[in-house]
Amino acid sequence: PxxxxxxxxxxxxxxxxxxxxxxxxxxxxxxxxxxxxxxxxxxxxxxxxxxxxxxxxxxxxxxxxxxxxxxxxxxxxxxxxxxxxxxxxxxxxxxxxxxxxxxxxxxxxxxxxxxxxxxxxxxxxxxxxxxxxxxxxxxxxxxRGVRTIIEMVAATRLDCVVGSAALMRQAVAQAVHHATYRSAFGGLLIDKPLMRNVLADLALESEAATVLAMRLASAYDTDTEEERAFLRIAVPAAKYWVTKRCTPVVGEALECLGGNGYVEESGMPRLLREAPLNSIWEGSGNVQALDVLRALQREPQALDAFLREVGKARGADHRLDAAIKNLLTELADLEGIEARARRLVERMALVLQGSLLVRWAPPEVSDAFCASRLGGDWGTAFGTLPHSLDLASVVTRARPVAD
CATH class of the missing domain: 2.40.110.20 (Butyryl-CoA Dehydrogenase, subunit A; domain 2)
Structure with a gap:
């Protein structure tokens, strides 16, 4: 560019x-x-x-x-x-x-x-x-050096989102594969309710990152005025959130392999060392959050495009609807917003992911995502999803498929 x-x-x-x-x-x-x-x-x-x-x-x-x-x-x-x-x-x-x-x-x-x-x-x-x-x-x-290079920076930020989504997918695939064949305490790990909860939680994070990365890539390829306006907010918001989620996902996936995951031969330590990088490249978390704020304050068409995108799923899930309403309340007051910029950008990314999953993912995936990430029925570590969800289907969907 x-x-x-x-x-x-x-x-x-x-x-x-x-x-x-x-x-x-x-x-x-x-x-x-x-x-x-x-x-x-x-x-x-x-x-x-x-x-x-x-x-x-x-x-x-x-x-x-x-x-x-x-x-x-x-x-x-x-x-x-x-x-x-x-x-x-x-x-x-x-x-x-x-x-x-x-x-x-x-x-x-x-x-x-x-x-x-x-x-x-x-x-x-x-x-x-x-x-x-x-x-x-x-x-x-x-x-006009910054203006000249900024489109390249936007493309590289998208690359950071795609790269982090790929790292998550590789880590989750390794964890699910290991649990599929590893027996302990009288059965396969993947059949143990607690391990299944952990794997399902990781799989949700991975799929949400992937669908968001693909949506951004589609907008980048389409290159219409509407899509460019959408990307102006969606790219830094996704860069902030997806790259931040990569490290905890890889760390938890490594733990699923137990001590073997901490050994270099497993490949997991390399993934863990790689995981923080995309959050730093092309502007760390604060830079992305401030970039979203600039777009909100200077480019109203960008916010309009973002809200139209998330609004496509309105009415499909009551937790998503409530999250959109709460987000609109936060966006209505931008005074002193810098101190809470990370919180705002996190909510924007989660609402966008929820909207995409409601439209494009199987019901068991979108239900679990909305219940935990948007509905608040979730702990502070992976493996704390509501037990009443269809976690087995979520894990099965994340299982690697042999060529």
Missing amino acids: ALRTDPVLAAEWEPKLTSYVYEEGLRPAREKAGVLFGMGMTEKQGGTDVRSNTTRAESLAGDGEYLLTGHKWFCSAPMSDGFLVLAQAPGGLTCFLVPRVLPDGTRNVFAIQRLKDKLGNKSNASSEVEFDGTWARRVGEEG
Whole structure:
């Protein structure tokens, strides 16, 4: 999306970025059938506050060509062929494309100081890099760097939602599979009422995350004015909630395997290390909550689109109807809203998930979700669903199916 602000750059790079061919090695992009992109926006002194960036961009005689000087504290995927970065040009903060290899085949100045020693996500390197007369091409207008790159950020936030939903699904599938074949105390774990409650609870969280991720992806592909307005609130709300739920889901799923889940060979520790990452990438929880508030205050059409979406399920479940009514009451008073922004965004995400499940999931799934997440008949840990629900059907639906 960012590259499309410059048709020349888009024509040059987009076909290779969307290629299904992977070519390793550093060569001029024109010689490769497929390329990878990273980005470098954050700096030591600012982090998410990219407007405080100090990396400088000096304009050259060539149209749109610059030399960059400065440091990037987090530069993703340093093996990539190109990077979108932000730097201070004479006209203000601006977006630039930094190729790893220059058109004449020589290496661009891209000094990797170190790779980050991260908690997880180790196979996907993050780096600290230094620019020192690094050649770059401007993307968009000077002084409009944030506006240029924001659509890419929105797409990456959607990717974080999809990634967290996928992590949850993998963890829940492992837990259900283990319980299906593990015998203890005279029977299979999956047939034990308490374990079934835990698995059903995890399955609800996973399915709610998945259906929300798919709804956002559909809106992104449709790309109408109505859907863009919906995404303006739905993406940061989903990014906030789904990525936050990933870590407790994976932790509980790991526990379903007992001590085996804590052993590296099970694969669960890797999932647990990976689980917090999407909540941090592309703006942590507070950033997402504040982004929703900005949309509420500045873009009334976004709230209208969101309410129309959740309203499609009105009348189908009394607990959902009550949750929508309570949400409208909260939205009616935005004075001093920042301190309760997380609470509000959480409710918005849950109501949206409930609306989608009521419309698209089997009745046993939507009933259990609305009873627990919206109706309040739920504890503070997984495995505390009302015992009267059809939990066996929820677990059966979550069971992995062999190819």
